[in-house]
Amino acid sequence: MATSATARVGSLHPDDWIRAAQARLAGQGVESVRVEVLARDLGVSKGSFYWHFRDRGELLDSLLVRWEDSELDWLNRDDGASAATRWARFLERTASPKRMRMEIALRAWARGDEGVATRVAAIEKRKARLIEDVLRDIGFAETAAESWSEVALLICLGWLDLATRDKQFQFASRSLGDLLSEFILAASGGSSAPNR
Amino acid sequence: MATSATARVGSLHPDDWIRAAQARLAGQGVESVRVEVLARDLGVSKGSFYWHFRDRGELLDSLLVRWEDSELDWLNRDDGASAATRWARFLERTASPKRMRMEIALRAWARGDEGVATRVAAIEKRKARLIEDVLRDIGFAETAAESWSEVALLICLGWLDLATRDKQFQFASRSLGDLLSEFILAASGGSSAPNR
DNA sequence: GGGACTGCATACGGTACCGTATGCATACGC
DNA sequence: GCGTATGCATACGGTACCGTATGCAGTCCC
Numbered sequence: 001m002a003t004s005a006t007a008r009v010g011s012l013h014p015d016d017w018i019r020a021a022q023a024r025l026a027g028q029g030v031e032s033v034r035v036e037v038l039a040r041d042l043g044v045s046k047g048s049f050y051w052h053f054r055d056r057g058e059l060l061d062s063l064l065v066r067w068e069d070s071e072l073d074w075l076n077r078d079d080g081a082s083a084a085t086r087w088a089r090f091l092e093r094t095a096s097p098k099r100m101r102m103e104i105a106l107r108a109w110a111r112g113d114e115g116v117a118t119r120v121a122a123i124e125k126r127k128a129r130l131i132e133d134v135l136r137d138i139g140f141a142e143t144a145a146e147s148w149s150e151v152a153l154l155i156c157l158g159w160l161d162l163a164t165r166d167k168q169f170q171f172a173s174r175s176l177g178d179l180l181s182e183f184i185l186a187a188s189g190g191s192s193a194p195n196r
Numbered sequence: 197m198a199t200s201a202t203a204r205v206g207s208l209h210p211d212d213w214i215r216a217a218q219a220r221l222a223g224q225g226v227e228s229v230r231v232e233v234l235a236r237d238l239g240v241s242k243g244s245f246y247w248h249f250r251d252r253g254e255l256l257d258s259l260l261v262r263w264e265d266s267e268l269d270w271l272n273r274d275d276g277a278s279a280a281t282r283w284a285r286f287l288e289r290t291a292s293p294k295r296m297r298m299e300i301a302l303r304a305w306a307r308g309d310e311g312v313a314t315r316v317a318a319i320e321k322r323k324a325r326l327i328e329d330v331l332r333d334i335g336f337a338e339t340a341a342e343s344w345s346e347v348a349l350l351i352c353l354g355w356l357d358l359a360t361r362d363k364q365f366q367f368a369s370r371s372l373g374d375l376l377s378e379f380i381l382a383a384s385g386g387s388s389a390p391n392r
Numbered sequence: 393g394g395g396a397c398t399g400c401a402t403a404c405g406g407t408a409c410c411g412t413a414t415g416c417a418t419a420c421g422c
Numbered sequence: 423g424c425g426t427a428t429g430c431a432t433a434c435g436g437t438a439c440c441g442t443a444t445g446c447a448g449t450c451c452c
Contacts, residue, residue, distance in 0.1 A: 011399055028308065031227050036439060048400050050441070108304050110361050112224065117361050151379060154354030161353045165306050165313050183347060186382045207429055232409060244430050246411070398449075403442100410437075419428080 014052045014062065016042060021063050026101040030109040033060065064119060067106065071123050075130065083137035090130055091177045094156055097163075104164045107157075128153045140188065148187045152180060210248045210258065212238060217259050222297040226305040229256065260315060263302065267319050271326065279333035286326055287373045290352055293359075300360045303353075324349045336384065344383045348376060 020041050024033045035056055039046040053059045074093060078086055093099060110117035132149035140148065159176050163169045216237050220229045231252050235242040249255045270289060274281055289295060306313035328345035336344065355372050359365045 029304075034439065035441090044399090045401050046441090047402070051399060055441070104307070107357060107361060108225075111300070114363075117363075121362055147378075151351060151375060154358065154375075155347060155350045156354065157357045158350030158353030158355075161303060161357060162350065165303060166317055167310075167313075179347060179350075182343075183383075186385070189382070189385050230409065231411090240429090241431050242411090243432070247429060251411070394452100396450085398447100400446090400448100402445080404444100405440105405442090407440075408438090411435095413432100413434080415432080416430090417428100418430100420426085422424090 012042065012044065012048060012052065017049060017052060017059060018062050018066055021059055022066075022102070025063065025105045025109075026098065027105075029105050030060070030112075033063075035059070064106075064116060067102065068119060068123060072126070075123075075126050083134045086130060087134050090127070090134075091180075094127075094160075095176045100160050100164055104160055107160075124153070127156075135184065138184075138188075144187070148184070151187070152183065155180060155183060208238065208240065208244060208248065213245060213248055213255060214258050214262055217255055218262075218298070221259065221301045221305075222294065223301075225301050226256070226308075229259075231255070260302075260312060263298065264315060264319060268322075271319075271322050279330045282326060283330050286323070286330075287376075290323075290356075291372045296356055296360055300356055303356075320349070323352075331380065334380075334384075340383070344380070347383070348379065351376060351379060 017038060020038045021033045024038065024041075033056075035046050035049045039049055042048075049059075053062075074089060078089060081089075094103070106116070106120050110120045128149050131152050132145045135145035135149055135152075136142070156176070159179070213234060216234045217229045220234065220237075229252075231242050231245045235245055238244075245255075249258075270285060274285060277285075290299070302312070302316050306316045324345050327348050328341045331341035331345055331348075332338065352372070355375070
């Protein structure tokens with residue numbers, strides 16, 4: 001990637017390419033992020049692209065790094081906040097239509113790229129821990145919090161899949177939140193922990 | 197598609213192409229089912245393909261029909277069987293690694309093709325109803341069975357996603373079954389139904 | 393105001409597909 | 423055993439990409 005100290009007005013920044021790539025990734029999957037296509041989207045030729053990036057792989061990597069950063073950003077932001085705050089933030093982030101499509105695209109991508117899979121899994125584990133912490137904070141026992149947090153994560157993943165496929169599906173943030181609330185309520189009253 | 201009354205020995209059947217396509221679909225997604233690639237897989241030229249099929253679209257459609265049939269087959273087979281039998285069959289089918297990869301590939305495909313999405317959703321709804329019926333059979337109230345069956349389906353979908361990405365993930369059929377059992381136990385003891 | 397560097401445009405060769413056209417050996421019907 | 427249809431091979435033109443090479447107008451720097 002070119003490192004220009006003096007960005008001239010009217011010229012493209014690598015971020016422009018990354019944003020365009022993110023839009024395509026979220027919309028139609030990795031296979032659709034093609035440099036010649038992005039160039040058309042941005043109204044320039046691909047000569048521009050290869051000035052900013054070494055190749056398509058570098059763009060995809062920058063994309064992934066940017067996503068990782070933005071995820072870790074909000075995940076770390078309110079580490080000391082109340083359970084309610086962290087839970088609200090989590091729901092807000094994972095039920096946002098735009099983010100949902102990105103998450104789905106990343107997971108599809110991960111299935112064909114070991115490296116991507118590892119990095120997505122890391123962020124995912126972080127989210128599972130967030131849920132686990134919240135569950136503990138609201139009174140779940142240690143092992144129960146861990147076990148049920150994993151099930152909660154599965155529900156979120158399933159929700160992502162369904163919501164990004166079914167057009168009938170309503171994207172109200174309340175729905176996933178309600179579902180999880182009901183689930184957690186049931187889990188708190190039922191068995192202390194799934195045996196695993 | 198060509199309809200040959202007399203299949204000569206040593207010659208390919210459309211099913212051979214469909215099977216090869218299924219393997220690629222399950223393994224690497226729709227984008228990977230390419231007629232020239234399949235021809236190489238089968239050790240013939242693509243001239244053969246275009247004798248059996250009109251185009252790539254026809255192959256993909258045949259593929260989908262074949263999947264629908266095989267799903268409806270086992271879904272309908274034991275309609276009158278006991279809840280335990282139907283549940284066991286369901287778990288056996290949805291936790292099989294080979295089928296899991298196919299299910300995931302189909303859902304990724306569905307996201308880019310409205311028609312596929314509709315047909316996948318139909319089968320999916322059928323499975324949700326299977327779960328719902330089982331829940332009712334084991335004592336859940338009407339509304340509770342409906343509500344919790346949807347959550348159970350989300351867990352299955354999340355499981356599909358995770359299991360097909362994470363290499364650490366163990367594909368023991370017991371795991372999904374156990375998870376769902378624990379979930380159902382908790383649901384039976386908790387709130388009667390999520391409010392929706 | 394004359395290099396030098398920047399940020400792109402253009403053109404090129406290469407690969408991987410698609411679908412069509414056509415040739416051709418083999419088996420089948422009779 | 424001979425025409426005919428079958429099941430494929432081969433060759434072709436076309437599209438959509440990739441990455442590289444090179445040209446070139448503008449801007450910066452002094």
